[in-house]
Amino acid sequence: MNDHISLNHGNGGRQTHELIKKVFVKSFGMTEPLTDSAILEEPGKTFVFTTDSYVVDPIFFPGGNIGKLAVCGTVNDLAVSGALPKYLACSFIIEEGFPMDDLISVTKAMAEEALKAGVKIVTGDTKVVGKGKCDRLFITTSGTGIINKEKEHISTGRQVTSGDKLIINGSLGNHAIAVLGARNNLSFSTPVISDCASLNHLIAGVLEKCGEVHFMRDLTRGGLAGVLNELAEMTGTGISVNERSVPIDEPVRGVCEMLGFDPLYLANEGKVLIVAGKGSEEEILDIIRRDPLGVDSAIIGEITAENRGMVILNTTAGGKRIIDMPSGVQLPRIC
Amino acid sequence: MKYIDEYRDKELIMKLADRIASAVKRDYTFMEVCGGHTAAIHRFGIPSLLPENIRLISGPGCPVCVTDTGFIDKAIAYSQKEDVIITTFGDLIRVPGSASSLEKQKAAGADVRIIFSGLEALEIAKTNPRKKIIFLGIGFETTAPGTAVTIKQAEKENINNFFVLSAHKIMPPAMEEIVKGGTNLDGFICPGHVAAITGSSIFNFLPEKYNLGCVVTGFEPTDLLQSVLLLTEQANRNEPKVEIQYNRVVTVNGNIKAQRHLNDVFETCDAYWRGFGIIQSSGLTPGKNFERFNAEINMPVEAGKHDENEMCICGEILRGLKEPGECPLFADICTPENPVGACMVSGEGSCNTWYKYRRQDE
Numbered sequence: 158m159n160d161h162i163s164l165n166h167g168n169g170g171r172q173t174h175e176l177i178k179k180v181f182v183k184s185f186g187m188t189e190p191l192t193d194s195a196i197l198e199e200p201g202k203t204f205v206f207t208t209d210s211y212v213v214d215p216i217f218f219p220g221g222n223i224g225k226l227a228v229c230g231t232v233n234d235l236a237v238s239g240a241l242p243k244y245l246a247c248s249f250i251i252e253e254g255f256p257m258d259d260l261i262s263v264t265k266a267m268a269e270e271a272l273k274a275g276v277k278i279v280t281g282d283t284k285v286v287g288k289g290k291c292d293r294l295f296i297t298t299s300g301t302g303i304i305n306k307e308k309e310h311i312s313t314g315r316q317v318t319s320g321d322k323l324i325i326n327g328s329l330g331n332h333a334i335a336v337l338g339a340r341n342n343l344s345f346s347t348p349v350i351s352d353c354a355s356l357n358h359l360i361a362g363v364l365e366k367c368g369e370v371h372f373m374r375d376l377t378r379g380g381l382a383g384v385l386n387e388l389a390e391m392t393g394t395g396i397s398v399n400e401r402s403v404p405i406d407e408p409v410r411g412v413c414e415m416l417g418f419d420p421l422y423l424a425n426e427g428k429v430l431i432v433a434g435k436g437s438e439e440e441i442l443d444i445i446r447r448d449p450l451g452v453d454s455a456i457i458g459e460i461t462a463e464n465r466g467m468v469i470l471n472t473t474a475g476g477k478r479i480i481d482m483p484s485g486v487q488l489p490r491i492c
Numbered sequence: 493m494k495y496i497d498e499y500r501d502k503e504l505i506m507k508l509a510d511r512i513a514s515a516v517k518r519d520y521t522f523m524e525v526c527g528g529h530t531a532a533i534h535r536f537g538i539p540s541l542l543p544e545n546i547r548l549i550s551g552p553g554c555p556v557c558v559t560d561t562g563f564i565d566k567a568i569a570y571s572q573k574e575d576v577i578i579t580t581f582g583d584l585i586r587v588p589g590s591a592s593s594l595e596k597q598k599a600a601g602a603d604v605r606i607i608f609s610g611l612e613a614l615e616i617a618k619t620n621p622r623k624k625i626i627f628l629g630i631g632f633e634t635t636a637p638g639t640a641v642t643i644k645q646a647e648k649e650n651i652n653n654f655f656v657l658s659a660h661k662i663m664p665p666a667m668e669e670i671v672k673g674g675t676n677l678d679g680f681i682c683p684g685h686v687a688a689i690t691g692s693s694i695f696n697f698l699p700e701k702y703n704l705g706c707v708v709t710g711f712e713p714t715d716l717l718q719s720v721l722l723l724t725e726q727a728n729r730n731e732p733k734v735e736i737q738y739n740r741v742v743t744v745n746g747n748i749k750a751q752r753h754l755n756d757v758f759e760t761c762d763a764y765w766r767g768f769g770i771i772q773s774s775g776l777t778p779g780k781n782f783e784r785f786n787a788e789i790n791m792p793v794e795a796g797k798h799d800e801n802e803m804c805i806c807g808e809i810l811r812g813l814k815e816p817g818e819c820p821l822f823a824d825i826c827t828p829e830n831p832v833g834a835c836m837v838s839g840e841g842s843c844n845t846w847y848k849y850r851r852q853d854e
Binding site (some may be wrong): 159160161162163164165172173175337341407410411414419467470472473474475476477478479481484 | 493496500502505506520527534535537538539540541559595596598599600608713828829847848849850851
């Protein structure tokens with residue numbers, strides 16, 4: 158471990174995992190495997206509980222703002238655990254001098270998104286810190302929901318087995334590129350809009366009709382590559398992905414080609430990976446394609462018995478290579 | 493996507509792979525000397541499309557990888573000064589110096605900023621008039637013209653707090669060094685972006701003097717395969733020459749305007765290359781008229797002596813003598829998170845690309 162926290166510890170990849178395991182899990186005595194939400198059993202009901210902080214820069218970006226994101230992100234963490242999201246708590250850390258109008262826009266977006274997702278924001282906290290002590294506005298949301306006991310396996314992936322198919326609900330990288338564009342004032346000839354959205358209705362639609370969902374995870378920091386590597390590590394299976402089947406919007410591909418990013422590693426805020434039991438993939442695809450957030454859904458690969466613990470990409474060129482766990486901060490190439 | 497999909501056409505790729513398979517008559521070793529090629533070759537899984545008797549090896553094409561530990565140590569020494577802001581392209585901040593890296597110094601409080609263009613460093617200089625802004629100039633003929641333009645702009649705007657610590661290098665002397673050093677090659681996959689600036693003619697000495705084929709190559713899978721085919725055919729006929737495969741970008745004479753900027757600002761100097769040592773006239777440093785922007789002249793620093801890890805074989809890898817898998821440190825002690833040698837740091841370094849894309853072969 159390093160002597161200081163570096164930006165790499167926040168990338169959602171290998172260093173983040175190391176930090177979580179060596180500092181937090183160790184200090185708090187948490188049980189592994191680590192999932193997006195904790196599952197808490199009380200007599201009669203099982204709850205899920207999760208929390209997430211939002212520090213996106215800039216606060217406003219095409220397709221959303223930090224408030225919308227703070228609701229979607231936590232709703233999605235609950236939903237991918239197989240739960241029905243119910244209540245959110247939110248706390249604000251606000252920098253002195255932050256414009257009131259902006260704060261109102263942010264909270265308005267939160268209220269709208271909560272209404273859309275069918276969750277209630279029930280409690281919160283506000284702190285104001287001196288100028289320069291935080292970067293404008295940070296929001297933490299915690300959420301809770303109810304889970305049916307039969308769905309508890311979804312977040313741990315313990316039913317995942319070779320032959321299962323991988324489904325994602327649309328194109329990758331839009332959030333990361335939209336934020337990058339807004340941050341650096343890049344203008345794209347076709348605008349890139351963040352995919353920031355609450356996925357709980359889409360997911361509930363699948364879970365109501367199909368019992369064959371073996372795993373789900375939202376594809377946030379670290380992107381598809383991060384989630385697939387975690388899954389391979391958690392389950393000890395191999396994973397094979399067909400590059401040609403992975404939907405990526407043209408403008409996102411363009412920016413990636415130009416700046417040297419790999420879209421498989423880019424963050425999304427409205428994308429979920431569903432691992433479907435063999436034979437159920439077409440049914441699930443059919444369900445999610447009818448949802449506006451799943452129109453571009455695709456089967457992108459499968460769980461394999463070979464290459465255990467590894468994610469292998471069948472490239473568009475017909476070759477094969479590894480998709481490694483994200484590491485460090487993705488940086489543009491220099492030559 | 494236009495200009496991309498045509499060059500990733502699977503049918504065309506398979507046809508090229510078939511033609512290569514039927515062209516091979518013996519063992520061949522071709523070297524690429526551009527980090528972009530190294531990354532593309534592995535990203536597209538090109539080795540899995542080639543017959544076993546064609547070996548592709550990576551030379552010193554990644555500017556980060558060939559950068560001397562002493563350069564990093566010097567940059568770190570500058571970063572410790574109260575009134576200095578270090579500006580750099582991203583990859584460099586993770587390269588280990590003898591005792592630390594710029595990334596670690598940044599986390600510990602040094603003002604190190606990642607920028608996307610030298611001109612951003614000038615903006616930082618203008619908005620921080622009390623600070624000295626040091627731009628770490630790194631890269632080959634591709635990025636050096638950008639630094640040259642930045643220096644000219646600093647002169648034009650009379651910016652007095654902007655300095656360059658230059659590790660810029662030029663490619664032909666290193667290629668010659670590899671050949672003279674005895675690496676057994678049948679030809680070079682020549683760097684497309686370097687040649688876009690310099691023109692393909694800078695490689696003429698290789699067929700003329702050393703009987704080695706050269707194909708200036710693009711960065712898509714069909715580009716790479718077509719070049720392997722052209723090099724194989726050149727070797728079969730024993731008629732080495734410089735061919736331009738990447739003719740949608742590269743000409744014989746190159747980008748004259750960029751060359752003029754380079755020549756105006758820089759002069760060549762002897763430079764230290766990791767894995768090679770000093771190569772004569774292979775580096776670029778601001779010339780007489782632009783000396784006031786040279787960090788080393790205007791604000792000299794002492795950086796401690798350094799030892800490189802004796803087990804690290806980056807040097808042999810950069811000369812094409814060994815492959816990353818042959819290093820005792822590879823993937824166990826030396827990983828992208830804790831790189832021992834520079835080849836593990838950059839996304840275009842041989843060890844990093846092997847680690848990312850080819851560990852299943854180990």
